[in-house]
Each structure stands twice: as structure tokens, then as C-alpha cells.
Amino acid sequence: MKLLDLLALLPQGLQLKIANAYIDRELKRKVKLTVRGQHHLDNLQSPCLFVANHLSNLDGMVLMRFLKKQFDPHFVAGIKLSNDRFTNLFKSLIKTINIKPNSADLESLKTIINTLKNGESVMIFPEGTRSRTGSMIEAKKGITLIARMAKVPIVPIALMGTEQVVPIHPSGRMDQERIHPGTVEIVVGEPFHLTKKRPAEDKHEYDERALRDIMNHIAANLRPEYRGVYDGVVDPASTQVE
Numbered sequence: 710m711k712l713l714d715l716l717a718l719l720p721q722g723l724q725l726k727i728a729n730a731y732i733d734r735e736l737k738r739k740v741k742l743t744v745r746g747q748h749h750l751d752n753l754q755s756p757c758l759f760v761a762n763h764l765s766n767l768d769g770m771v772l773m774r775f776l777k778k779q780f781d782p783h784f785v786a787g788i789k790l791s792n793d794r795f796t797n798l799f800k801s802l803i804k805t806i807n808i809k810p811n812s813a814d815l816e817s818l819k820t821i822i823n824t825l826k827n828g829e830s831v832m833i834f835p836e837g838t839r840s841r842t843g844s845m846i847e848a849k850k851g852i853t854l855i856a857r858m859a860k861v862p863i864v865p866i867a868l869m870g871t872e873q874v875v876p877i878h879p880s881g882r883m884d885q886e887r888i889h890p891g892t893v894e895i896v897v898g899e900p901f902h903l904t905k906k907r908p909a910e911d912k913h914e915y916d917e918r919a920l921r922d923i924m925n926h927i928a929a930n931l932r933p934e935y936r937g938v939y940d941g942v943v944d945p946a947s948t949q950v951e
Contacts, residue, residue, distance in 0.1 A: 721801075729802055732770055739890045740874055744775070746897035746930070749864070753900060755780050755830040756861045760852065762845050762927050762935065763834035765871035766886060771893055772832060772866065773803050782830035785821060787838070810837050818851055825859035835924065843872045844937030845928060853919045856903040863923065865898035867930035896930040 736742075759782055761772065769784050776782055786805045806824065808817040825831055833855070835848035856863055874891040904922045906915045921939070928939035 725801055732802070735888045736770075736774075739888055740771075741892045742771070742895070743892065744895045744897070746899075749897045749899050750779060753862065753864070755782075756825045756828050756859070757782075757830045757864050757900070758825060758856060758859060758861050759830065759832040759864045759866055760835055760923060760927060761832070761866040761868050762931065763836045763839050764843060764868055765839060765875045765877070766883060767871040767875035767888070767893070768834065768839075768868055769803055769832075771868070771871060771895070775895060776830075776832065780830040782832040783821075783824055785817075785831065785833040806831070814851075818854060821855050822858045825855070825861050831855075835920075839877060840872075840937065841877060842937065844935050845924065845931070845939050847938055848920055848924050850916060850920060852923060853903070853916050856919070856923065860902075862900040862902060863926070864900045865923070865926035865930070867894075867896040867898065867927055867935075869894040869896075869932060869935055898926050898930050901926060 757780060759772070759776065759780075761768065769786070773784065781804065783804045783806050785808055786803075787808060787810045806817060806820050808814050808821075821831055821833070833852060835852040836846050837849040838846075840846050870891055870893040874889055874893060875886050876889070878885040904919050910918070924939050928936045933940060
């Protein structure tokens, strides 16, 4: 009998306790975590909109542990993760807001915005899916609507190394993914607010520029090989964390 089958026989509270203990043990044994830019969080209070690049299923677990004590944010997650026993179990360890990917999920967007307006922080991966290349891919446009409506500080977080620690399995099956030894880097950039619309700018131009600006704040603190489609479109010196 597989571990998931055994866990399924236990009460949900005990399932989550065991899963949490397993992840904590594996991270302590196998993962070296380095953090830069933590001072940007020192005087920051909820609500905040955290944004990060997305490389691995480990991203949420690492960031949850990093942000929980001070902010305890809700994580925006694709609803399909609930359809798999493996991912649903570990997803249950995090406060989540479900969203339907690749669709205008207005109900979920409304929930995210209201969560922020009610004083709670939200963590979102604007790319909407894990990068299969290990570098940034085009972000989804919903993040600009969220930032514009919520009017809260945006905190960019650059992640590196998670794609090596928990790589995407060649089969695409998430229950086949494992934690490998490695180093994970978190770089917290300086909080900022959504850029303002220029007088002569139409809505489409503004939305495109605002989206690039959000993603550029993340890319600025990534090494060049991680920047992907956002490489060369920002002056890293302007926002880079030393």
C-alpha cells in the first residue's frame, strides 16, 4: 500500500500534521536556504501583494514557511491541483484561493481583491504555471487588475534553485516528484506600487506596461539565466538587492 493510501485512512488533521512534518524534515535535511533583502519586510504590514516567479511545486512550500509568521498570506493556486490526491494534500497545508487557469475567472479575481481589501496578504505567481524552461515566461494579465483594484504594496520575490530541488517530472505526474539536495535562493525586492497611467496612454498600452513593470521588478533580482522573456527589459541596478 502506498503512503497516500495509508494517509487516506487517517483523519484529515492527522494527515496534514504528518505531511507538514515530512516536508519540514526533508527541507532541513536536503535544502540550504539563502535569503537576501529580508530588510524590505521589516517595516511592512499586511495587506501586501507578494509576486514571484514560478519554477517548481516547492515554491509555495518554501514561501509559505518564509512568509507565514509575519504575513500568513493566502496563496493563489490553480484549481486543478485539487484534482490530484498528492497535490491536494500538500495544497491543504497552505491557505489558498482557487483560480481557473487560462480563463477570465472573475469570481476568483473578486475573492483575491476582497481578501486584500479586508487586510489580508496574498501571494501569487503571475506566470500562472511552473516554467518548463527554468526561466521566466509571459505573465497573465489578471495581476494588473488585482494590483489596480487592491491598491496595496507589491512585494517582488525572486526564486532560484527550486527547479533543481523539486524538478518537474518528465511524465508530468506530480506524485512522482521528489525533493533532492540543493540550494534555494530567495531575494526580496523593494516594495512598490502599480505604475500610474500616462495621459496619452490607452488602456491596452497601460496594461501591457504595468504588467511588464511588475515582472521586471522580479526579474531584476534573478540571475540572467532565470529572466527568460523579461531579460534585457529592465535596468537591474535600479531595483537590484545587494
